[in-house]
Amino acid sequence: MKKRKLILMRHAQAQLERFGHNDRERAITMAGMHELDAIRSKLQPHLAGISLIFCSNAKRARQTLEGIKPLIPTTAQIIYKDEFYQASSHVLWARLQEINASHESVMIVAHNPGLTDFVQKIESEISFKEFPTCGVAICEGAFDGWYEASAHQFKLIELIKA
Secondary structure: OOOEEEEEEOOOEOOOOOOOOOOHOEEEOOHHHHHHHHHHHHHHHOOOOOEEEEOOHEEEEEHHHHHHHHHOOOOOOOEEEEEHOOOOOHHHHHHOOOOOOOOEEEEEEEEOOHHHHHHHHHHOOOOOOOOOOOOOEEEEEOOOHHOOOOOHHEEEEEEEEE
16 A cells, blocks of 8 residues: 545635636635735645646636745646546545545645535544645555545645645
8 A cells, every 4th residue: 555645726716706707717816816925835845746737727726836836846747637627525535536546645726615525425523614725735545546545534734824
């Protein structure tokens, strides 16, 4: 069995929804930029070894990933997918199980409510009702291939808030 790491990150605070505007194009706010500033130093030690990143194609998720990109190994493969926009925890688990076994450390940058549900499946006694903006969950598990990944095989190691 191989030790696996999964990092889940919610996008930074974004502009409020506005009638007639595309939700996917909401940008992060100045407060969101401050959240990114606050989280970088806390997140940096956990990013070594990340080889694959899935990111929602929504502007706020892409901007969040750009904000931490200098901390990510340059060899990491980044995949932007529309499917991660407002994805349910079921979709997140399904995509996780499709990952090639050669990736030992993986990151997902996405949205609520999917991230909240995902983390609560791993740790039911979690101390929040909603995954905070720019929040990060560090999870670890031990299994041969990602196809075996399930909530009971992961342990929430740390929850980082901006």
